[in-house]
Amino acid sequence: MEYEAVIGLETHVQLKTKSKMWCGCANSFGAPPNTHVCPVCLGLPGVLPVANEEALRLTVLTGFLLNCEIPPRAKFDRKNYFYPDMPKNYQITQYDQPSTANGWAEFEFNGGISRVRITRAHLEEDVGKNFHFERNSGVDFNRAGVPLMEIVSEPDLTSADMAYAYLNALLEILRYGNISDGDMEKGMVRCDVNVSVRPKGTKELGAKIEIKNMNSFSGVRRALEYEIPRQIEVLNKGGKLIQSTRRWDDTTGVTEEMRTKEHAHDYRYFPDPDLMPFAPTEQWLAEVKSRVIELPLVRKQRFMREYGLPASDAETFKNDVPLGNYFEGIAKQTKQAKAVANWVINNLRAKLAEANAKEIAEQAALGIHPDDMKLQTLEYMKFKIEQLLELVHLVEAKAISSSAAQQVFAEMFETGKSPTAIVQEKGLAQVSDTGAIEKFCDEAIATNPKSVADYKAGKVAALNALKGQVMKLSQGKANPALAGEILEKKLKS
Ligand SMILES: [Zn+2]
Numbered sequence: 001m002e003y004e005a006v007i008g009l010e011t012h013v014q015l016k017t018k019s020k021m022w023c024g025c026a027n028s029f030g031a032p033p034n035t036h037v038c039p040v041c042l043g044l045p046g047v048l049p050v051a052n053e054e055a056l057r058l059t060v061l062t063g064f065l066l067n068c069e070i071p072p073r074a075k076f077d078r079k080n081y082f083y084p085d086m087p088k089n090y091q092i093t094q095y096d097q098p099s100t101a102n103g104w105a106e107f108e109f110n111g112g113i114s115r116v117r118i119t120r121a122h123l124e125e126d127v128g129k130n131f132h133f134e135r136n137s138g139v140d141f142n143r144a145g146v147p148l149m150e151i152v153s154e155p156d157l158t159s160a161d162m163a164y165a166y167l168n169a170l171l172e173i174l175r176y177g178n179i180s181d182g183d184m185e186k187g188m189v190r191c192d193v194n195v196s197v198r199p200k201g202t203k204e205l206g207a208k209i210e211i212k213n214m215n216s217f218s219g220v221r222r223a224l225e226y227e228i229p230r231q232i233e234v235l236n237k238g239g240k241l242i243q244s245t246r247r248w249d250d251t252t253g254v255t256e257e258m259r260t261k262e263h264a265h266d267y268r269y270f271p272d273p274d275l276m277p278f279a280p281t282e283q284w285l286a287e288v289k290s291r292v293i294e295l296p297l298v299r300k301q302r303f304m305r306e307y308g309l310p311a312s313d314a315e316t317f318k319n320d321v322p323l324g325n326y327f328e329g330i331a332k333q334t335k336q337a338k339a340v341a342n343w344v345i346n347n348l349r350a351k352l353a354e355a356n357a358k359e360i361a362e363q364a365a366l367g368i369h370p371d372d373m374k375l376q377t378l379e380y381m382k383f384k385i386e387q388l389l390e391l392v393h394l395v396e397a398k399a400i401s402s403s404a405a406q407q408v409f410a411e412m413f414e415t416g417k418s419p420t421a422i423v424q425e426k427g428l429a430q431v432s433d434t435g436a437i438e439k440f441c442d443e444a445i446a447t448n449p450k451s452v453a454d455y456k457a458g459k460v461a462a463l464n465a466l467k468g469q470v471m472k473l474s475q476g477k478a479n480p481a482l483a484g485e486i487l488e489k490k491l492k493s
Pocket residue numbers: 020023024025036037038039040041042145
């Protein structure tokens with residue numbers, strides 16, 4: 001029998017706020033253990049939580065970006081559980097009245113656009129972190145109470161690769177929206193995976209297996225690549241799958257059963273009596289809405305449509321937002337958008353990287369900390385965008401050859417001089433004077449009898465060798481198209 005996988009994901013991301021969810025402690029990574037703590041996030045008796053409004057805004061902003069409904073009222077609930085990393089013995093979350101619900105997200109997959117429905121994005125708090133040493137264990141509560149958003153997808157994903165593509169697209173949206181730094185190395189993104197299999201074409205869902213606490217997207221993909229065939233094999237051998245929770249072991253590359261699944265009632269959810277339900281006003285929602293950004297995929301598609309760029313260029317400008325904005329500032333002013341993209345991606349980006357590599361080495365030698373280094377950025381370049389535009393138009397008008405244009409760009413990048421001035425100064429203007437080019441062609445033909453013979457014997461490519469000679473003799477100034485025409489005429493006569 002043929003089976004298909006049904007996958008849903010619960011993605012937890014730490015929100016980018018200055019302070020924690022219920023107290024004023026800093027939301028920052030990497031401090032010495034238990035230095036960002038207070039009676040509230042340590043769960044001491046008698047304290048009262050106060051909700052972080054920015055965390056609520058970021059959750060609702062996520063809702064807007066994921067096409068969710070924003071219910072008129074959200075509330076917070078206590079989820080009871082007993083682990084040492086949560087000193088209150090409960091976690092505050094949104095159980096039956098989340099801040100956002102019923103949305104969807106689109107992402108690129110298999111050369112097309114796929115869509116996954118989003119059940120909800122709700123707000124909760126992170127827990128502390130356990131450390132196990134040789135003879136004892138410790139808990140760091142710096143992370144306890146950090147705002148955590150959980151984005152739950154419907155089981156619309158059908159393969160490991162599809163889940164991987166969705167997760168990357170989701171994270172890209174959250175980073176674009178400045179909602180989360182999404183740094184997986186710092187544990188800011190974690191994922192619970194729900195996966196089952198069913199006979200292909202049937203509707204009923206199989207027993208749901210949950211793989212808990214995945215901390216990398218590549219891990220999610222590998223776990224699914226293991227787990228889906230495992231489930232199919234059990235069924236093929238006549239076995240039965242039961243709802244359970246499994247752990248992924250990244251070293252051995254297998255999932256192992258942890259426990260059969262607990263049910264919602266095991267957590268004894270109830271409304272947190274210390275926190276008022278939250279009913280956003282229209283003004284508040286409008287303010288959050290003003291922070292909605294263009295989605296990465298929409299941006300990519302727009303760059304392809306509006307500027308006629310190939311997918312690879314648009315992808316570059318999607319991934320590097322400042323570079324894309326810089327490109328767009330110039331591209332809007334010309335019909336030569338593709339030429340502008342070539343300069344920005346192939347030349348400008350490389351020059352900037354080269355200049356900054358030098359800066360970094362020099363400043364490091366002076367003992368300057370990486371955070372304090374002054375680097376060249378797109379905002380503070382020596383030349384103006386009008387000058388790049390001028391260069392594009394000089395090439396288009398065939399006033400300079402493409403190899404001369406490279407020289408002009410390098411000089412313009414270093415000095416900020418205008419391309420026209422550089423062309424004059426260095427004598428780079430393209431020679432389109434037929435008489436002058438004819439002389440170069442005659443010389444090339446006279447000194448390269450082998451290429452001439454090859455051409456006459458039918459090797460068309462030999463013309464390029466001769467053309468190369470003409471360019472060399474003219475120090476790169478001859479109009480190559482014209483040189484080609486004249487050479488051809490002379491060789492055929
Ligand atoms: Zn605190």
